[in-house]
Amino acid sequence: MALGRMVGSGATMKGLRSSGLASLASSLSERRASTWVLLSDTTNFLSRTSVFPQYEAELMEMRRLLGSSSGSSENERLVRKELTELRQALRLQGYDLSLGKLELSFQGWRNDASTVEGFRRLVLFLGKNGIWYACGEDNHMALHDQLDAALRATDAEIFQKHYLWYHWNHGQLILSASDTERRDDFEALKAWSEQPERRLYLLSQLKKLQ
Numbered sequence: 001m002a003l004g005r006m007v008g009s010g011a012t013m014k015g016l017r018s019s020g021l022a023s024l025a026s027s028l029s030e031r032r033a034s035t036w037v038l039l040s041d042t043t044n045f046l047s048r049t050s051v052f053p054q055y056e057a058e059l060m061e062m063r064r065l066l067g068s069s070s071g072s073s074e075n076e077r078l079v080r081k082e083l084t085e086l087r088q089a090l091r092l093q094g095y096d097l098s099l100g101k102l103e104l105s106f107q108g109w110r111n112d113a114s115t116v117e118g119f120r121r122l123v124l125f126l127g128k129n130g131i132w133y134a135c136g137e138d139n140h141m142a143l144h145d146q147l148d149a150a151l152r153a154t155d156a157e158i159f160q161k162h163y164l165w166y167h168w169n170h171g172q173l174i175l176s177a178s179d180t181e182r183r184d185d186f187e188a189l190k191a192w193s194e195q196p197e198r199r200l201y202l203l204s205q206l207k208k209l210q
Helices: 002-046 052-067 074-092 097-101 112-117 140-151 183-192 196-206
Strands: 103-109 120-127 130-136 158-169 172-177
Touching (some): 002 052, 002 074, 002 097, 052 074, 074 097, 097 196, 103 196, 112 158, 120 183, 158 183
Antiparallel strands (some): 120 130, 158 172
């Protein structure tokens, strides 16, 4: 009986060790996957900025280290630490890293029929010191007058005004010109938005649109 109990105890210990190793391996695998996602998100965000060339080699090295760290958690810890420090530095520079999962797309002209597709009216003012907008069920000129009146008592210097339709398609914000928008003005908006940081800034201001 005693021998039987000893055999049973040994089998139990082996099972516990096996279970513990499997749990550790699973934890390491999940952490590595999480670091890969963080690296991909950071790379995706930086690729949409003008400073990407400054970090491209560093990001490639992180990818190499993470890919060569099979069985070892040391490189994974190093990459995560460097990513955390990089993201903190970017935030201190004023970058909103949550925008890495969002896109801004300009798509032609639309009219009132686009409400069936879920589009809503948007009036957008670009100024030297900020961006302002009004949206709602009123027509574009009424929205313009409301926004203009709200800014009249301020020192806002507006250099572009736009009359648009907008719609969120998952993480993509679609902006289309309305019948009120002049073609040259819409082209000017797209040209202004070609500068990466301006595009991100515009997206950051409009990301709360419903």
